[in-house]
Amino acid sequence: GWGSRKLTLMAPADCGYTGRLIKATKIGENSVRYIAPLQDELDTAPLPPSSEVFRDMPKAICKKCNESYPLQLLTNHIKSCSDVVVVEDENDSQDESQHEALDMECENKDNKVKNNEQ
Numbered sequence: 001g002w003g004s005r006k007l008t009l010m011a012p013a014d015c016g017y018t019g020r021l022i023k024a025t026k027i028g029e030n031s032v033r034y035i036a037p038l039q040d041e042l043d044t045a046p047l048p049p050s051s052e053v054f055r056d057m058p059k060a061i062c063k064k065c066n067e068s069y070p071l072q073l074l075t076n077h078i079k080s081c082s083d084v085v086v087v088e089d090e091n092d093s094q095d096e097s098q099h100e101a102l103d104m105e106c107e108n109k110d111n112k113v114k115n116n117e118q
Contacts (some may be wrong), residue, residue, distance in 0.1 A: 007034070049073060 008027050010017075018112035022033065054070040061068050076116055 005032075049077075 010025050013021050027033070035058045049069045057070040057072065059070050060074050062074065062077060062081055064078070064081045069077050
C-alpha cells in the first residue's frame with residue numbers, strides 16, 4: 001500500500017559501507033535508500049596538526065606562531081592564533097635604538113623651532 005515500503009538489507013563490505021558500495025547496490029529503478037544512523041558515539045574532537053592523517057597533505061607555516069599546519073586547517077588556526085614570534089637579533093636592537101635616538105633629536109628640534117616662533 002501507500003504507507004509501507006519493502007526494505008532490503010544492504011550488507012556492508014569488509015571495510016564497512018562506502019559511497020561506492022552504496023551507489024553500486026541495485027535495489028530498484030525508483031528506489032529510495034534509507035541509511036540508519038550509527039549506534040555509537042563518534043569522537044568529534046579535532047585532530048592535532050601532527051596527526052598521521054595529515055602527513056601527506058600540503059602544509060604552510062603560520063606567520064604568527066611559525067608552526068606548520070595542513071592547508072585545510074590553516075585558515076581556522078589563523079583565526080584563533082594569538083602567538084606572535086618575535087625574532088630579534090642584536091643588529092635589529094641596535095638599529096631600533098638608533099631610530100629612537102634620531103626620533104628624539106627631531107622632536108627636540110621641532111620643539112625649539114616652535115618655541116622660537118612664539
